[in-house]
Amino acid sequence: MAQQILMKLSNGGCSSCDPPPAPGFSIGGSVGRGGRNLPEDARTIQSALNGVCPADGGPILKLDVDGIVGPITIAAIEKYQKRQLGWSDGRVDPDGPTIHALSGQSGGQAAPAKAGPKAPPPKATAQQNAQFVERIGSLLPRARHWISMAQLNIDMASEYLRRSPAGRNDPFPSLHDIGRGQLALFDKYFHTHKEPTTTKLAQLQRAKRLYDSMTTVITHSLLQAPMFGWGVGYFQPDPADGTLAALDYVAYTFYGGWQARRPDGRPRLSGDDNYKGAKNLREDTIFFPVGQLLTKTDNFMLETIIHELAHFVGPGVKSPDRIGDHTYDTKANFLTVNNWTALHTAECYGYFAAESALRNAITIPIH
Ligand SMILES: [Zn+2]
Known part of the structure; x- marks a missing residue:
C-alpha cells in the first residue's frame, strides 16, 4: 500500500457549511476595501462567504451577517480570492470576478463559465x-x-x-x-x-x-x-x-x-x-x-x-x-x-x- 505523505493541511475539511444563498445574487455597489459598502450589499457578501466551505476559501469562523464591513469581512474576502482566484484585493465589485466566482460557487448551479476549475495557488519566484x-x-x-x-x-x-x-x-x-x-x-x-x-x-x-x-x-x-x-x-x-x-x-x-x-x-x-x-x-x-x-x-x-x-x-x-x-x-x-x-x-x-x-x-x- 502506498504511504500517505505527511501533509500539514491548509484546512481541516468541511463538515458544516451554511445553506448557500439563492444562485445569481447581485450587489448594487462594491463591498470590501475601499468599496461603497452599502449594508444590504455587505450582508449579501457576508452571507455568501458563509456558504463557502473553509476548504474552498470560506471563513473558518462564520462572519456576522451585520452589513458592517470591517477587517474580518475584508480578510474573509481576501482569503476567498486567494483560494479561488489566486490573487486578492479585498473587494467584491458588482460585475467583477469575485462575485462571479462567489455566486457560481454558493449557488452551486451557476453558468459553467463562472464555476470554472480552481485556480492554482500563487507560485513563488x-x-x-x-x-x-x-x-x-x-x-x-x-x-x-x-x-x-x-x-x-x-x-x-x-x-x-x-x-x-x-x-x-x-x-x-x-x-x-x-x-x-x-x-x-x-x-x-x-x-x-x-x-x-x-x-x-x-x-x-x-x-x-x-x-x-x-x-x-x-x-x-x-x-x-x-x-x-x-x-x-x-x-x-x-x-x-x-x-x-x-x-x-x-x-x-x-x-x-x-x-x-x-x-x-x-x-x-x-x-x-x-x-x-x-x-x-x-x-x-x-x-x-x-x-x-x-x-x-x-x-x-x-x-x-x-x-x-x-x-x-x-x-x-x-x-x-x-x-x-x-x-x-x-x-x-x-x-x-x-x-x-x-x-x-x-x-x-x-x-x-x-x-x-x-x-x-x-x-x-x-x-
Ligand atoms: Zn503533518
Whole structure:
C-alpha cells in the first residue's frame, strides 16, 4: 500500500457549511476595501462567504451577517480570492470576478463559465524562495525557544508527579502544587488523565526526547545556515509550489525522514518507501509551498515547523509509533482525541510547544 505523505493541511475539511444563498445574487455597489459598502450589499457578501466551505476559501469562523464591513469581512474576502482566484484585493465589485466566482460557487448551479476549475495557488519566484529559506533560518532560534519551553513544562509536570503529597504539618503545602498547571497543559493536548502515574511519566519523557531531537535538527540547520538554498538544508521550497496539488497543504515531510538512509548511507527518496506522489523527493527534507506561505504569520510558521519536525524526527515509516496526522487544529476533535492518538499526532506537539511559549495567548487554529 502506498504511504500517505505527511501533509500539514491548509484546512481541516468541511463538515458544516451554511445553506448557500439563492444562485445569481447581485450587489448594487462594491463591498470590501475601499468599496461603497452599502449594508444590504455587505450582508449579501457576508452571507455568501458563509456558504463557502473553509476548504474552498470560506471563513473558518462564520462572519456576522451585520452589513458592517470591517477587517474580518475584508480578510474573509481576501482569503476567498486567494483560494479561488489566486490573487486578492479585498473587494467584491458588482460585475467583477469575485462575485462571479462567489455566486457560481454558493449557488452551486451557476453558468459553467463562472464555476470554472480552481485556480492554482500563487507560485513563488526564485528570489522569494531564497528569501523564504532565509526566513525559516531566522525563525529557527524562536522554534528552539518554543521547544525548550515545552521541555521545561514537561520537566515541571514530571517533578509534580514524582513529588509525594503534602503532609498534614507541611508549612508550605502550596509548593506541592508547582508543576500542576504544566501537567494540565500537557493533558490539554495529550490527555494522560486516565493513565497511571508511571505511564504519565513515561509519556512525558518520550515527548521530551522527541523535542530533544527537534532541537538537534534545528541546531544542525543553524550551523549549516550559510549554505541554505535549493538542495541544501532540511527546509526546502516545495517543487510542486504553484500547482493545484499544492493547494491542499502548507508543508509536508516523511516519517523519520531525518535519519532515513539507504543501505549505502545516502538519504532515502520518497519512492524507496512507496510514498504517494513524486518518487524522487529526499526524505531528509521538509518541503514548503512557498507561494502560499508568503503572507503567513511567524506564529503560524513556527507551529508548522514544529509540527513537521515531529514527523521528521519521530519513528520511521515502518514503526507503529510513527508520528502521523490523526487530527489537525481545524478539526472539531482536535482536543478530544484519545491519549494514544494525541501522542502520535504532529499537531499536538506543535500546539503544546506554542502554548508553552506563548502561555494562553494562542487561539486555535493559529493564524
Ligand atoms: Zn503533518
